[in-house]
Amino acid sequence: MPEAVPWDFIEEKRDAFKSALYEVQNQGPLQGRFQEMFEPRLVALSPLHHGKPSSCAPSSPRPKLRFAARFAHVNGYTDDQELFYRVRAEIGDLRKCYNREDIAAYDDEKLAWMLFVDGCAVLCAVSYVVEGKFDKLNTKEDLLLLKILICSAKDPQIWEQSITDFIAQNLMTNTEHRKRKHVDDDKDYAHLLERLRDELLTGEEMKIDNSKIGRMLLSCGDSRKHRKTFRSIKELKESGIHVKPSTTNNLKDIHFYCNFLGKLMMPRLLVDDSTASKFLNLVALEMCRDFKNDFEVTSYLCFMDSLIGSADDVKELRVSGVLHNYLGSDEEVAELFNKMSSDLVPDQKRYFKVTEDIHKYRTNPWTAALAKAYYTHFSRPWTFLAFQAYFSAIQAYFSLPLKSSP
Structure with a gap:
């Protein structure tokens, strides 16, 4: 069983995100615009979208069940109940990841099964994206559920690395799609979005001084x-x-x-x-x-x-x-x-x-005169280099010490 983690300190942050996301979609500055950007495109995940008709994502659970079965098979589980009860045992903490109203219709058994299937499907799909079998995958899954399943895997490090590589591939600034090791793998993230944001805002910054x-x-x-x-x-x-x-x-x-x-x-x-x-x-x-x-x-x-x-x-x-x-x-x-x-x-x-x-x-x-001169006379590389050499020579000449007259 995964080790107990003090999730209380991020519980409010998760609830606040869910509330803010609802406000942004329905009341905030993005109301009526980009609504489809907050909806699932391929497969609906989490209780927030379960059972709701969507023009973007199919309502059939069959694709998710295939992914979940694949995850169980790869990790050596022949009885899905064994892996399911890993999630069922943590249902108390998992319930804290959602607003009470959003999951009020689900008892512990139904909610645990739903999260079990969704979590296994996400991990398997993320692995496929990293391996190049899928082009893209947009997921907003909570990381607590994924951590429980990763700890139950045969080789947790492989699945942890797939999450790291998945985040790296989704960086809008990583135009060469290079693999990057996250700067703080020990940090407790409440959400995949939070980890993506952290990656986008970390790393060294260029420091160039003016001449x-x-x-x-x-x-x-x-x-x-x-x-x-x-x-x-x-x-x-x-x-x-x-x-x-x-x-x-x-x-x-x-x-x-x-x-x-x-x-x-x-x-x-x-x-x-x-x-x-x-x-x-x-x-x-x-x-x-x-x-x-x-x-x-x-x-x-x-x-x-x-x-x-x-x-x-x-x-x-x-x-x-x-x-x-x-x-x-x-x-x-x-x-x-x-x-x-x-x-x-x-x-x-x-x-x-x-x-x-x-x-x-x-x-x-x-500066306006310099820019005009540059675009008029020195926009070609060789003419600009000639100008720089001439300008440097003038600077060097006037920096020489004056010779005293005999």
């Missing part, structure tokens, strides 16, 4: 407090600011630095038909009243919306290597980000330094 010329250009800009003074990537490019991909998968790794031209460094982002579902469910998680966070994902979506005003902006992000578009046209991506961020309130301090430096750079009277 001497860059510091001089920024010092000449307007340093007064201000509101955001740019509306798109196109405007930034016209003022001499280029967008470049950072080397990390951390959504918080957004920096601006200045050398000769300005550079906005951002993590790469993969956009496909699952992006909206992942982001909006993460936003719902951040809206939980008892979930302590700084609204990092919400703030990121709002910052992306400030950069994307049209398909031209998406094209610039795509050409620069920041955005990988597997959704469709650039117009669809622009519309997606504009809709996702509608009515969301970001943490105003999250990107204050970035927007402040961008403002200083754009309000410097010299």
